[in-house]
Amino acid sequence: MKILRVIAWIALVAFIVIQFFPTEKNTNYTTPKTDFMVVNNVPSKIENQLKVSCYDCHSNNTEYPCYNKIQPVAWYLKDHVKEGKAELNFNEWGNYSDRRKNSKLRSIIKQIENGEMPMDSYTLMHRDAMLSKYDKNNVIAYITRLKDSL
Amino acid sequence: MKILKTTLGIVAIAFITLTIVSCKDGKKEQNNADGNHSEMNHDNSDGHHDGEKKAISMSENGSGNTQDVLDDYFSLKDALVADDNAKGTELGATLAKSFGNLDISKYTDTQIADLKDIIEDAVEHAEHISESDIAHQREHFKILSKDVTDMVAITGTEITLYEQFCPMYDGGSSWLSMDKEVRNPYYGSQMLKCGKVQREIN
Numbered sequence: 001m002k003i004l005r006v007i008a009w010i011a012l013v014a015f016i017v018i019q020f021f022p023t024e025k026n027t028n029y030t031t032p033k034t035d036f037m038v039v040n041n042v043p044s045k046i047e048n049q050l051k052v053s054c055y056d057c058h059s060n061n062t063e064y065p066c067y068n069k070i071q072p073v074a075w076y077l078k079d080h081v082k083e084g085k086a087e088l089n090f091n092e093w094g095n096y097s098d099r100r101k102n103s104k105l106r107s108i109i110k111q112i113e114n115g116e117m118p119m120d121s122y123t124l125m126h127r128d129a130m131l132s133k134y135d136k137n138n139v140i141a142y143i144t145r146l147k148d149s150l
Numbered sequence: 151m152k153i154l155k156t157t158l159g160i161v162a163i164a165f166i167t168l169t170i171v172s173c174k175d176g177k178k179e180q181n182n183a184d185g186n187h188s189e190m191n192h193d194n195s196d197g198h199h200d201g202e203k204k205a206i207s208m209s210e211n212g213s214g215n216t217q218d219v220l221d222d223y224f225s226l227k228d229a230l231v232a233d234d235n236a237k238g239t240e241l242g243a244t245l246a247k248s249f250g251n252l253d254i255s256k257y258t259d260t261q262i263a264d265l266k267d268i269i270e271d272a273v274e275h276a277e278h279i280s281e282s283d284i285a286h287q288r289e290h291f292k293i294l295s296k297d298v299t300d301m302v303a304i305t306g307t308e309i310t311l312y313e314q315f316c317p318m319y320d321g322g323s324s325w326l327s328m329d330k331e332v333r334n335p336y337y338g339s340q341m342l343k344c345g346k347v348q349r350e351i352n
Contacts, residue, residue: 097267097270097271098267099267099268099270099271099297100267100270100271100274103271103274103275103293106293110289
């Protein structure tokens, strides 16, 4: 019993201590010329959809939830955003070669089709990011058109 | 027991309090956010730098030749033919490395630009193959095959290659092989011999 008490105290202290380690945020309110929306002149409906469902992890500007103030949540989110941006950064779209654009668009279509993206752990907290069947069809149709026009 | 409960209770309350406090702060900060543009611009070019670093290390280590890439590509293809996910994982990583080591300095400027695009894309797909289940590995293998084919179109090859084609997989997909005989990497044992030789490359 005593051991459990010690562990609980250590956990509490550790929890408080890690609050003092801040993480750098992924925030930038300017839209670069290389942004997906700028380069492709995306219709506003699709633009909205992608910004709500994808941009938090796949751009240089994350709209953080309030609980990002707490560690280790902030660390966890930071890793996700970093990984997401490495995979696909909509802000950097204009810098990708046509070959890579083609690959990325293909992956976007596949992942949305299979429901892999947006991730469940993300839509759990961001209900508005969820894509209905209708939304999916619209986005996929648009991305397919874009891919064919490359 | 009672003390333990109290302690756990304190931990829980601390957590909840912090959450609430942080959410309040968040709202306040949002109100201020508009006036604070310049302060928040640090992290805008992260992805950029990564890309540059990769490109540099690529040209520095460049010592491999296209045959290394082809060898690793064929080993990977054979793993997929054999439905061997674990081996595919391993060979995906190997192929990513041999692509990264490819020496392209002897080609013309336009060829180098094209090869760089190909390598960048191929490395990404090979890396994905190194961390996916077999269905995903096959999806990435399809685009990877196009990258390798385009590479060979520029670099040429010492050995004869056969471009083979399976009309069933994902609206029709091709791949390269050293053997004329068809062994399908997209279906493996499920449809081992589905496909035909489309073109001979030498």
